[in-house]
Each structure stands twice: as C-alpha cells, then as structure tokens.
Amino acid sequence: MDAVTGFLRAFIEGAGDLALRMFVIVVPIMVVMEVLEGTRPFRAFVRIWARLVGRWLGMSERAAAPTVIGFLFGLAYGGSLIVRDTRRHSLRRRQVFQMSVFLSMVHAVVEDSLIFVAVGASAFWIVVYRCAWAAAVTVVLGAVAVAFVERQRARRSRPPV
Amino acid sequence: MTETRHGDTGEEGRGPEPGAAVAAPGSGPLRADVRRGLRAGLVTFWDLIKMMVPAYFVALLLERLGVIDVLAEGAEPVMSVLGLPGEAAVPLVVGYVLNIYAAIGAMQALALTAQQITVLAIAVLIGHNLLVEGVVLQRAGMNGVAFGVLRIVAGLAAAGVANLLMGVF
Numbered sequence: 001m002d003a004v005t006g007f008l009r010a011f012i013e014g015a016g017d018l019a020l021r022m023f024v025i026v027v028p029i030m031v032v033m034e035v036l037e038g039t040r041p042f043r044a045f046v047r048i049w050a051r052l053v054g055r056w057l058g059m060s061e062r063a064a065a066p067t068v069i070g071f072l073f074g075l076a077y078g079g080s081l082i083v084r085d086t087r088r089h090s091l092r093r094r095q096v097f098q099m100s101v102f103l104s105m106v107h108a109v110v111e112d113s114l115i116f117v118a119v120g121a122s123a124f125w126i127v128v129y130r131c132a133w134a135a136a137v138t139v140v141l142g143a144v145a146v147a148f149v150e151r152q153r154a155r156r157s158r159p160p161v
Numbered sequence: 162m163t164e165t166r167h168g169d170t171g172e173e174g175r176g177p178e179p180g181a182a183v184a185a186p187g188s189g190p191l192r193a194d195v196r197r198g199l200r201a202g203l204v205t206f207w208d209l210i211k212m213m214v215p216a217y218f219v220a221l222l223l224e225r226l227g228v229i230d231v232l233a234e235g236a237e238p239v240m241s242v243l244g245l246p247g248e249a250a251v252p253l254v255v256g257y258v259l260n261i262y263a264a265i266g267a268m269q270a271l272a273l274t275a276q277q278i279t280v281l282a283i284a285v286l287i288g289h290n291l292l293v294e295g296v297v298l299q300r301a302g303m304n305g306v307a308f309g310v311l312r313i314v315a316g317l318a319a320a321g322v323a324n325l326l327m328g329v330f
Binding site: 030035 | 191194195197198199201202203205206209210213214217218221222225261262265266268269270275278279281282283285286287294298301302303308311312315319322323327
C-alpha cells in the first residue's frame with residue numbers, strides 16, 4: 001500500500017513538473033512562430049540563409065528551401081516539401097540525399113531543442129554542436145556517395161575484356 | 162471557420178484606427194496571428210502531454226518494479242562509453258521507437274546530471290521517431306532502414322564525442 005501511494009505521489013509530482021515545463025516552452029514558441037512566419041523580413045532571411053548554407057552543404061538553391069523549412073520547423077514539413085518537389089522531378093537524387101542526411105541529423109531545431117533545454121540540457125551542445133555535427137556528416141557522406149556513384153559508373157562504362 | 166471569418170472582418174473594420182497601422186503591410190493582423198499561435202500552442206501542448214505523461218507513467222512503474230535495473234545492467238557496457246548510467250538506455254530506446262516527447266517522459270523517471278542530460282539529449286535529438294520519419298524518407302526515395310541505422314549510429318557517436326569534449330572543457 002505504501003509503495004503504491006509513494007508511486008502515485010511521485011507520478012503526480014513528476015507529471016505536473018513535466019507538464020508545466022512543456023507548457024511554458026511550447027505555447028510561447030507557437031505564438032512567436034505564427035507571428036514571425038508571415039513577416040517579410042523573416043521570409044527574406046530564410047531565402048538568404050538557404051542560399052548561403054545550402055551551397056556549403058552541396059545543395060542546389062532549389063534543394064535549400066525545403067531544407068531550411070525542415071531545419072526550422074521539422075521533418076514533417078521539410079520532408080513533405082521534399083516529397084512534393086521530387087514528384088515534380090525538379091530535384092536530383094544527389095540533392096535529395098544531401099537534404100535527407102542533413103535533416104535526419106537535425107530538424108525542428110527551435111522546438112525540439114527548446115524542449116530539451118526545458119528539462120536541463122545545454123543549449124550550446126544541442127544546437128551549435130549538433131548543427132556542426134550534421135554539417136560534417138552531410139559533407140562527408142555526400143563525398144562518399146559521389147565517389148561510390150563515380151566508381152559504379154566507371155565500372156559500367158569499362159569495355160569488357 | 163465562422164469564428165475566423167468574424168475575426169478577419171473585425172480586424173479589417175478596425176483598419177483605419179491608429180493601432181492597426183502598426184501591422185506590417187502584407188502580413189496578417191498581429192492579433193489574429195497571436196490568437197492562431199495560442200491555439201496552435203495549446204493543441205501542440207496537449208498532443209505532447211498525451212504522449213509524455215503515459216510514457217513517464219510506464220517508465221516510473223518499470224523502475225519501481227525493478228525491470229529497469231535488469232535492462233540497465235545489460236546496457237551498462239554501451240552506456241558507460243557515453244558516460245551514462247545503464248538505465249539511460251530506456252529513454253534512448255523509447256525515443257527510437259516513439260519520439261522525443263516520450264523519451265523526455267522516460268528521462269523524467271531517472272536521476273541524471275546536467276552533463277548526462279545533455280549527452281542523452283544529443284543522441285535522442287539525432288535518432289528518434291525512426292519508424293514514422295523513416296517512412297517520410299522512404300517516400301522521398303531514400304532507403305528508410307539505412308537512414309534509421311545512420312541516425313542511431315551517428316547519434317551515439319555524436320553523444321560519445323560530446324561527452325569526451327565536455328570532459329576536456
């Protein structure tokens with residue numbers, strides 16, 4: 001009996017603490033995002049940023065826009081944009097690969113990161129370090145994939161001996 | 162639907178008043194944005210809590226029943242490389258299968274230091290919700306399974322490197 005009440009008390013306290021932290025983080029973010037999204041400076045920022053970071057990560061300008069959306073708001077948004085653009089045949093396979101690697105390492109950077117900061121994680125490590133890690137993995141895997149494809153192509157085009 | 166209509170015409174009607182002139186041209190009325198944000202925030206909050214609280218309940222129950230001790234012992238060798246206790250494998254696995262909210266719920270049942278929370282956060286933030294997000298990547302023409310493996314491996318590696326670096330600085 002004592003164990004049960006102890007468990008219930010711990011659960012109620014822990015769940016209340018969790019709910020409060022989430023509420024304080026999630027609701028204000030959503031308001032700020034909603035207000036920001038529609039503003040012209042914000043859209044201009046996304047475009048410029050897409051161009052700068054995208055080139056760095058081996059992405060075309062077309063690939064950079066869904067990447068920024070996914071980076072900021074989540075894989076569901078970015079991913080569905082990638083799916084849509086792939087359907088329209090405007091994206092090369094290599095572009096989709098670069099975007100997928102980068103976004104699978106880091107996405108929804110604002111909300112997901114803040115939620116972990118709310119429970120005590122260091123903002124520097126989970127934002128700055130993780131972005132640097134994602135960029136490094138994207139560049140390295142991109143190079144590996146290119147080398148692999150080139151080799152396949154070379155093997156295929158070699159005349160049979 | 163009707164409610165939004167009312168709100169929109171209301172803002173338009175108030176247009177000539179001095180307060181409304183502050184809103185940037187082309188962007189929606191600020192007050193409507195805030196209201197939409199509040200609604201989205203509350204809906205999202207509720208979605209997350211629906212996920213986190215049950216996960217926390219199960220994790221706490223498993224901990225009290227001693228199940229986590231058994232699991233933790235098995236995971237100890239891998240977790241110790243990351244500077245984490247064996248029981249930290251629970252939020253990690255919960256995160257892989259479900260999502261980061263459930264992982265945070267499971268984390269809440271453990272006593273971790275600030276550094277351990279950060280290291281665990283890195284692993285979970287890189288690898289989570291692998292089934293659902295794997296489907297998204299699959300639909301984009303990638304190999305969902307390979308990306309799942311990549312995220313687990315890269316997430317653990319990133320966490321391990323971060324743990325080492327944090328020890329240095």
